[in-house]
Amino acid sequence: MAKNAGGAAEESAVLKPWPKRPARLAHAVVESLTDTIVSGALPPGSTLPVEPELCETFGVSRITVREAVKSLEAKGLVRARQGSGTTVTQPEEWNLLDPVVLAATVQHDDTLVVLDQLVAIRSALEAQMAAQAVELATDEDLQDIERMLSRLDEETATPARxxxxxxxxxxxxxxxxxxxxxxxxxxxxHTQARTTLLYTGAPDTTGCRQANAEHRKVVERLLARDSEGAAQAMTEHIEAAWRRRRLPSAAPPAP
Known part of the structure; x- marks a missing residue:
């Protein structure tokens, strides 16, 4: 196996060929390499295996590999330089709003650092939007929200629904x-966070009832046209729900 200056021969051992050839080849290569990078199997500063090795590993053409590497560059995961190969970048350069990068990140977030940050961002934004809804929601909007709250009341015994x-x-x-x-x-x-049990936990009827009691406080403030109260109720709900789901073995969330 050929080696480049960055020791790609050893690093290529962390890549695994697929048991079944996927339909969207370049995207599948990107997902596999993204997971390998985010998991730390290819750490920052290491070099991707050279093009022929990637072609052999994934059973794809050079065009497919080049397309995949360009996509990794666009996501901030690697940097290609003439004569130096393609190097994995530092995590600070990764685009966490890219769905593929975010999905891999939350899957490997064993210490829940990123998920804690995600919840904090979600809490801040949804609180702001709850306050905006107080000002901008129509009567029809509020009626729809009330109907959904009633539906949630009926579904507390079925956590999946x-x-x-x-x-x-x-x-x-x-x-x-x-x-x-x-x-x-x-x-x-939120869509990507919900793909991992680290975020969703194991919903139960008690948690559903608690969540819906908090939902009711949000709706009450919306109906009262209380912007500050709606924002506060939304913040308290999202943060309390995360505390209930969060694994106790992980580090506590930052204050």
């Missing part, structure tokens, strides 16, 4: 805020 409606409930409030950018950011980070 409750969880899906819970997401829709929060999204409906964000819609009522008319804050398209904030909603887009939350939908991106």
């Amino acid at each position: 409750f969880d899906e409606t819970d997401v829709a409930f929060h999204d409906r409030i964000m819609q009522a805020s008319r804050n398209r950018l904030g909603r887009s950011i939350i939908r991106t980070v």
Whole structure:
């Protein structure tokens, strides 16, 4: 096996070929390499295996590999330099709002550092949007939100259904805020966070009832047209829900 100056021969051993050839080849290569980088198997400063080795490992063409490497560069994961190979960058350079990077990051966030940060961002943005919804929500918006709250009351005994409606409930409030950018950011980070048990935990009926009592406080403040109260109620709900789900063995969230 050929080696480049960065020792790519040894590093290529961390890459595993697929048991079944995926349909979207370049995207699949990107997902696999992203996971390898984010997990630390290819640490910052290391060099990606050379092009022929990547082609052999994944069973794809040079064009596919080049497309995948360009995508990794766009995500901030690697930097290609003539004569120096393609080097893994420092985590500070990674684009965590990219769905592929974020998905891999939360999957490997064993200490919950990133998930704690994600919850803090979600809490701040959703609180702001709850306050905006007080000012901008129509009567129809508020009626829809009340109906969803009633539906959640009925689903507390079925955590899986409750969880899906819970997401829709929060999204409906964000819609009522008319804050398209904030909603887009939350939908991106929350969708990826929900792919890991580190974030979702193991929902139970007690947790569902507690969550919906907190939902009710948010809705009460929305109906009262109380911007500050709605923001505070949303913050308290998101942070309390995370404390209930968060693994006790992990480091405590930052104050």
